[in-house]
Amino acid sequence: MSDRIPLPPLVFAPLLKRIRWGGRKLGNVLGKPIGDESDYAESWEVADQDGNESRVASGRLAGISLPELIATAGESLLGTHVGMNQFPLLIKYLDANDWLSLQVHPNDFLARQYGSRERGKTECWVILQADPGAKICCGLKRGVTTEQLQTGLEVAVSDPSSHLLEDLLHIYPVEAGDCVFVPAGTIHALGPGILLAEIQQQSNLTFRLYDWGKLGSDGQPRPVHIQESLTCTDFARGPVFPVVAQQLCDPEHGFEELVRCEYFVVRRHTSLHPFSLLSDGRFRILMTLAGSGTVDTSTGAEALVQGGTVLLPACCERIRVRPGERLQILEITCP
Template sequence: MHAPLRFQPLFREYIWGARRLGSVLGKPIGDAPRYAESWEIVDHGADQSIVAEGPLAGRSLSELLRTSAADLLGPELVCNRFPLLLKYLDCDRVLSVQVHPDDTYAQKMTPPDLGKTEAWYIIAAEPGSLIYAGLKQGVGPEELRAACAAGRTDDVLHTLQPSAGDCVFIPAGTVHALGSGLLVAEIQQSSDTTFRLFDWNRVDDTGNARPLHVSQAIEVTDYDRGPVDFQTPQDLASGGQRLVGCDKFFLDRFGGTAATEVGGDNRFRILTVVAGQATIAWGDGNSMALPLGQTALIPAAVGQVTLTGSDPESVVLCMGMP
């Protein structure tokens, strides 16, 4: 396992999606009208990333972890599944108001799961787009329950007006929703546990509303968190910027045409291109092109790679474990 890995994307069709995963990011979507998510890196039960090319083509991420965990993750990381999940989201309509549990709560569920701390990077935002991030100051469980019962959940939520390049960090327990008109890259723990508080009174094509989980959501909400603001980038010695650093993952941003050394610390990296395109170089003259919307997993065994953007507007996100 001595080369970067690219995987086949997994697509999700939800009522809030559209077609920008294909028209903007170049994903091989089909003819359906509402592709909401492209899961780029995933190892979660039956949802598996499959290697797209090279000698490991056709192998699942879980299989690679079972057979070559130290080469993939690094010798110091011990996980029973790949710990992170990367996806792209096309938010043509507002998403449901929801909250995710932390690890302690999720481990008590049936079946057990990880909690879900996540971060959003805004690739594109239409004028007037909103993000709902955290509760307004002073909102507690009774106020939240009353707002849900009255169908006015958005009244108690803090809102942000995002632009391309903004980043929002959503720790487990934070009530949130992505608004309409957004194209987003999301990094999160490898979990699919969501408790919905409110779905804007929508029904699907068959007239059915999606289930809500108000009691569980109110139970797992962190009422001390309060309003959430955009992340403040912190400059890195390597020339990039750290957008998020927490105990679950880090999220860095590299831009422009300057060559940047990434990895080399016996830990894996995930690289994805959110503007322009880039090239990864490693070993003795090996290289891989990464177009817009493409993702590569750099196994720990690959060592340090050189990342180079194709033009001044190129932006690459780099993610890994602390």
């Protein structure tokens, strides 16, 4: 395969993860091919992790992995980001049917202490569905110190009925449409009743502070990483709230910019009418949150279906989105 070969829009087979806090919405709502179990927690849509590498689902490139595409058609795929030896983003859908562990991710500098290829993990969540009263934790209350958090964790383990730990955390309700930006170093957890899209750095490095007394799938408590977590936590950040979207427009439609950071840009488009996306030598990822349609490009077309994800290689030009009904998509790029 030539490095400059025109690549069509790419759809990868989802990598489904069963974890104790999962449910069945990945299948029942988003159409993922789940089994009979009721603990499907994550669908990895675009991934480039050792042992978890996305593979093209169909077409002439069926079965080819994302790392193979980078190695053999890097310029066509990555465009201005050519030269990367790993895809920079990890794209997921999550179904939280119970509280996830209280956790934190390191920044780039701290992550490299755990491996030369490790990255930090800054992420964002876009809420697709939230049951009434569904809550998240994102950040600490302002002024919480290392010593206070450590004491709260110790009390939670010795006396699960105590609310000392929860009183230190920034816990609040969310609703469909909310977007929460979670920089590395932010303590966080998802509560039950939430279905979301997650955009993050290509990292699976997670340190767990507390697991709410829950047991893993083997019936045993899951490991916690108190010292690593405290080292990684940014105690100066304080509480983290949903973002306020920036309202933008082009000659055809209005759209929202939800997040712009050094790792990714996330825009949300909602439309009944066709519209174009910029072709600027960068790859793009489209996640369909609601509705259906097609995306046409200079190198091919692909269906847009709820719960689906399409990677548009950088070589795709003349990108035209054609809704078949009211369509809502996330457009994800790297700056």
